[in-house]
Amino acid sequence: LTDGGYPELNQSQLKIMKRMAGPKCSIHCVQFGIGALQTQANFMTKLASQNQGSFNYIDVMKWKENQ
Numbered sequence: 001l002t003d004g005g006y007p008e009l010n011q012s013q014l015k016i017m018k019r020m021a022g023p024k025c026s027i028h029c030v031q032f033g034i035g036a037l038q039t040q041a042n043f044m045t046k047l048a049s050q051n052q053g054s055f056n057y058i059d060v061m062k063w064k065e066n067q
Helices: 011-021 043-050 060-065
Strands: 029-033 055-059
Touching: 011 043, 029 043, 043 055, 055 060
Parallel strands: 029 055
Antiparallel strands: none
């Protein structure tokens, strides 16, 4: 769970995460932000896709409205 801001994981760090997770582990990522998701391709989407996981974005302003 993160705001997905800087510093981002670089390609080398993503490879290390995949190796450490192993083939039977899925990594699911949840990013929080205000407003629409700014970019569809970021390190969190890559981390999830490289590790059989999913990526979800939560606009905290919309979430707050529903509470």
